[in-house]
Amino acid sequence: MTSRYPIAPFPEGWFQVAWSRDLGRRGVLPRRWCGRDVVLYRGESGQAHVLDAYCPHVGAHLGHGGRVHGERIMCPFHGWEMDCSGRCVHVPLVKKIPPRARVGSYPVCEVSGAILAYARPEGAEDSDAAPRWTPQALEGWDDPTWTKPQILEPWRVRTHVQEFGENGVDLGHAVVLHSHITRAAETVFVESDGPVLRHRSRHHYRVFGPLEWLGKKVEGTLETRIDGFGRVAAHARVDAGIQIENRVVFYPTPIDDEWVELNAAVYLRKQSNWLLTRALHAKSVREAKKTIDQDAPIWSNKRYEARPLLVAGEEAMGHYRRWARQFYGAAEAVAGQAS
Ligand code: FES
Ligand SMILES: [Fe+2]
Structure with missing residues (x-):
């Protein structure tokens, strides 16, 4: 790297x-x-x-x-x-x-x-040991009440896999870098159990602009489930007069010590009207792509801060950093993972 x-x-x-x-x-x-x-x-x-x-x-x-x-x-x-x-x-x-x-x-x-x-941690003593966990099926995938997941073209980013999950719990960047979607956001809870971390946040959305002109405040929750660094699944529930639910699942994979390939898929709970379903699905795909296109240049150029200056409202990122240590060998935990 x-x-x-x-x-x-x-x-x-x-x-x-x-x-x-x-x-x-x-x-x-x-x-x-x-x-x-x-x-x-x-x-x-x-x-x-x-x-x-x-x-x-x-x-x-x-x-x-x-x-x-x-x-x-x-x-x-x-x-x-x-x-x-x-x-x-x-x-x-x-x-x-x-x-x-x-x-x-x-x-x-x-x-x-x-x-x-x-992938076992580097220096793992028992290279034949069974994995500590196995990722579970994603809710809504292969479910006829949801749209068929649309697989996006992958991104290649010069960064580290740890960045992607951190992005999922970083609400401060959501209201600045992705301000076309989110006006304000706050953590409801963050919790982790072994290799799985869950974060729920409340959002005031900007993404359905015309509804705001009509005086409707578009709000909702975003629940992110992170299974190690390799899968980040985000489930949004939005109240825009109608109830909208979409899911975006990201798979960051380290390719070599410089590049990460990011794959993603988007799917949506069907509405009773198929035209509306189609329009919302297309919008979800557009927004997901735009969001990653906004994040990618930041990831490609930023560096890792072992001691980030986290401020009020960013406690979930601190939780994420402490949780992240478990995926490194013991020597690494001492060398690069100070919080
Ligand atoms: S069998 Fe000879 S290189 Fe594989
Ligand atoms: Fe982001």
Whole structure:
């Protein structure tokens, strides 16, 4: 990571590898994920698997030309086959497989249209230990009373994954940088339980301007659920005369020690009128894109402040910073995470 971020670039967490729709049965995709070259493939059972990409034989990339046999992936170069734990289980014409013939593997979880893999904290003592948690299904996803989630074009940002969740609980920037949406906002509660942090805030919105001209105050709540740094789900409930509910889910994934890819999807609770549903869905997508386009240049140029000068009303950010420490190895917690 650039010197702007003196904290480990690859903290513990579930980070998106791909959208489910992009990986068909027996599909194979090369990916750059958490500073590693990996191969993502879907076995014949439908399960997705993530392995380190380079074949232990002489180093071909399994994601470029590899083929799926059952739950195994076959290297395109000399046909060695790795099972989903990364162990080589077949070498053509050879009975004795070298014991060191294996590649690293990562726990995978596929939920609500996304394939996520688990990165252990750097220096984790037991590299085979089960993940501390698994992300749960998102409310409203695959639910006919909500619109079909619209997946947005990803952003690439030169920053650190810790920034995205922090943005979700940072109300001070909402009324300045995103002032086209929010006039005023305050925290109702912030709480965390292990790797999950929840924040609820009350908002006075500016986003439905014409209603304000009619004397209607548009208010609502925004509930943000953060599952480690890898998934930030925001659920807005807005009273604009009609009740509007939308959800935006963000998946920040560290690509290498400089770049983060941000994927997002937007969906909305259907109104009884489909034209209104369509218009509100389109508006939600527009606003979500605009918001990230506003945040991205800030993220790309800011630096990490280990001791931010938080002021009244920013207690949720302090909570977030303390909560964030758990995703780093012990040495890192001492070096870069002072509050
Ligand atoms: S490099 Fe993969 S089988 Fe030879
Ligand atoms: Fe923002």
